[in-house]
Amino acid sequence: MTGTTMTAAPVRGIPVDPPPAVVSPVVYLLHFDQAYRHAGHYTGWTSDLRARLADHAAGRGSRLLAVVRAAGIGWRLARTWPGGRDRERALKRQGGASRRCPLCGVRPRLTVGGEDRR
Template sequence: MSTGTVYLLHFDRPFKHAKHYTGWTSGDLDGRLAEHRAGRGARLLAVIKAAGIGFTVARIWAGDRRLERSLKRQGGASRRCPSCGVIPRRSREVAP
């Protein structure tokens, strides 16, 4: 499986229950974020754009789609989000 970048986006304000988005890109993170800001790529990010909600990159990890899926399955993105007051601890999954 291809290694890339897993990223956690923190929304400027919640959209219904959603406050975060976890995604993955195999290549250019800046390009992928530009797609999200344009309302393309992920349905949730298109909806928050239409609602006038912005986002910031809260965390990134070096990893593959399996890491992205694992983080999504665990839920609780706010527990991994420095913007929500969480101080990430160093682990195998955190990029230096």
Template sequence: MTAPAGTVGTVYLIHFDRPYRHAAHYTGWTVDLDTRLAEHAAGRGARLLAVVQAAGIGWRLARTWPGTRSRERQIKKQGGASRFCPLCGVRPHAT
């Protein structure tokens, strides 16, 4: 979704029921989380989620943060999404 730079939306973390090759999570950003999750569920979202779905792997929303696309990039650059995932046993810090 295209939005002006600095727009605050939702950064979200999706947890896969089992890994797909190297990936066990997907991190994204949107201004409309419900619509974006519906797009992912319909196979019209990110390519990785479409491939995961085609492989018969389920997924679920694990965590959200308020933030900009810059925050999404920051989280992705830190790597190791499982470090942020409460479904992997991580307890998020209160913000």
């Protein structure tokens, strides 16, 4: 798609300057501008982050994001981690997405070699 430009402000969840498409799997955390019922975040994984964010912005790919879009609630990409489905499942099993969200005031831990230093 030539000639496509991003607007100066986020539009329904698409960041102003989305990160370049990634080849390796990445887990991502989306922060909702306001909670939708019980949900304030969405965690997913993809091998093409830019395309996946565009799908979410169009209301495709996730029922929760489609409902959030229909409710007029915006969202932002809050954080990413290296890894695929296994990492996504591990993060979801831990629960508490707001504890990992820098937009909720949480500061990510320093990492060494992609793993948390504890």
